[in-house]
Amino acid sequence: MDEWNSDAVISTAKKLSSYRLCDSCLGRQFATVSHGMSNEERGAIIRQLLGLEKVEVEECWLCGGMMGELGKFAEMVVEAMEKYEYETFLVGSRVEKEITAKEDEILSLTEYGESIKREINREVGKLVSASTGKEVDFIRPHITAIINTQYDDIELDIRPLYIYGRYRKLIRGIPQTKWPCRKCNGIGCEYCHGTGKMYEESVEEIIAKRAVEIAEGGEEYFHGAGREDIDVLMLGNGRPFILEIREPRRRKIDLSDLQKEINSFGKGKVEVSELRFAEKKEIEKLKAMKATKTYRVIISFEKGKN
Numbered sequence: 001m002d003e004w005n006s007d008a009v010i011s012t013a014k015k016l017s018s019y020r021l022c023d024s025c026l027g028r029q030f031a032t033v034s035h036g037m038s039n040e041e042r043g044a045i046i047r048q049l050l051g052l053e054k055v056e057v058e059e060c061w062l063c064g065g066m067m068g069e070l071g072k073f074a075e076m077v078v079e080a081m082e083k084y085e086y087e088t089f090l091v092g093s094r095v096e097k098e099i100t101a102k103e104d105e106i107l108s109l110t111e112y113g114e115s116i117k118r119e120i121n122r123e124v125g126k127l128v129s130a131s132t133g134k135e136v137d138f139i140r141p142h143i144t145a146i147i148n149t150q151y152d153d154i155e156l157d158i159r160p161l162y163i164y165g166r167y168r169k170l171i172r173g174i175p176q177t178k179w180p181c182r183k184c185n186g187i188g189c190e191y192c193h194g195t196g197k198m199y200e201e202s203v204e205e206i207i208a209k210r211a212v213e214i215a216e217g218g219e220e221y222f223h224g225a226g227r228e229d230i231d232v233l234m235l236g237n238g239r240p241f242i243l244e245i246r247e248p249r250r251r252k253i254d255l256s257d258l259q260k261e262i263n264s265f266g267k268g269k270v271e272v273s274e275l276r277f278a279e280k281k282e283i284e285k286l287k288a289m290k291a292t293k294t295y296r297v298i299i300s301f302e303k304g305k306n
Ligand SMILES: [Zn+2]
Pocket: 021, 022, 023, 024, 025, 026, 057, 060, 061, 062, 063, 064, 065, 066, 067
């Protein structure tokens, strides 16, 4: 407890004592003084050191009761994420300007403080983790949940699924990617017979259809390592691609099952192999890849006249 009794800590506490702060908001101004305890506990220590009376959270000048709502925020986050499959998550927050402005004022009086957002993110993260058994991941979480404290609203950022594979195109006449109708730009018109597309199907659509259905995803994006013309085949061991599926509700997907599904759906047209999960950063590498191609050319000569 000696760290709390230093002159510097006491004099900072005295400067802050004119503000009516709940234990969390008081303790947060001393977040770096001692480890292994919550800001609420830190606040109680400071209060006892100075003999201050306890301020109920609803009466708090800084948070106005918000620090008493962390359990509610955690429940809202859990509920919002429920319909998605995930193993890792991260909590973020947007706090009303009124509070952050007051916080700036107070943080200028202490050298030990941390921001209220940081505390909300950490404490709500702990509560969500305890109730779901899922883990906080700061680098690449499956879901990031942003709490808007002013409107009691949760916004989710779902990490897309990236599936790498190689495809072979077994027939001519289908483009690599979706090709919107050039007259209506995808809306559907007489020219495209209401399909909105220049071509009935594409390598992209044949590969993506079952994948999006199984992942219960939203939009998909097809990233190919280069492209081939509509009227050529893609044989050999195939062209590498990454299929990106946005907002997937399922991410534990059996890729060998998916490969079978895609190949039976694309039978005689498109065939995929080597499916595996990929990372976003691989897309750039894939795009920059220089594929070596082998063309078969038949040349006929006129008979020499010499
Ligand atoms: Zn407070």
